[in-house]
Amino acid sequence: MTAPLRWRVARLCERRVETPTAHTLVLEAPGWPGHLPGQHVDVRLTASDGYQAARSYSLAGPAEADRITLTVQRVPDGEVSPYLIDVYAEGDPVEVRGPVGGWFVWRPEETAPVLLVAGGSGVVPLMAMVRARRAAGSRVPFRLLYSVRTPADVFYADELRRRVRDDLGLDVAYVYTREAPQDWRGEPHRIGLADVNSHGWPPELEPLCYVCGPTGFVETVADLLVGLGHQSRRVKTERFGPTG
């Protein structure tokens, strides 16, 4: 926790397409010190004229053999994300600094039930928690409520399907805001009280709630949870920036 933080050079070693606008990047980061699910890295790009831009990206899973995994969503006319999606190639360097963020983390020793609420790319650090739960053999009940525009926008779709089947005590529910699959009950809508109420845990169970996504989404969901009676210190948030 108290090691000095420095920029280190990481290189792209694998790219996986999650959706038409989001890619998972596996980076080789020699000497990576490890991290907790929910932490993020700062990624820094340097142009040939020396201009630098740094952005935060959540770690999507546990580190394996000095490899870290990020999932980046393209923000149209953004500075950093379009580069990472469209230009950044295998073997290319980027600078990373981390792990950072000691607050929005889930520790596998925790015993309280967990509610994860994701909006869009906000699923990334929550997936790290789902993966860490499995890796630790935790039996803590987890519910993930995941808001996406359309079924094609779901990150980690196959893995989530598999985990719901194999990881006992993990539930996943979706909210579609633009276009829903045939078998989904209801009309596309933005997440609201009924979704949080029916897919969350009652406050009496004192769950840990983690909410992540665009700032407006996080605002809405955190207010709903506190309004339902959850203690605000048990509602942890990670805001990714403007509502897309």
Place this chain on the structure above:
Amino acid sequence: MTDTSYLDGNMLDGPLRELFAVDLSTAAGRCEHCRMLGPLAGLRVYPHAPGLVGRCPNCAEVMLRLVRSPGHAWLDLRGATFLRVPMPPEHPYPGPL
């Protein structure tokens, strides 16, 4: 509230660790204005102001401002009464010699 231009204090960890050896996102701070004590991770951070501006989530006053130039970092903490930083027990507060 329709202003969604802010992030969480959680994102201050990287920039502040350029100055400090500890993860300050788990530290607590008291707001000078409304006296609320809360985690730095709970601040509302406005990253598009010159530098990073951290506002109290309760009263919206500025508690912290961090500005980087190529040669310096300015950390303005005038809106915070104190920061309480968790420290491991093996580093006790140094007593008088």
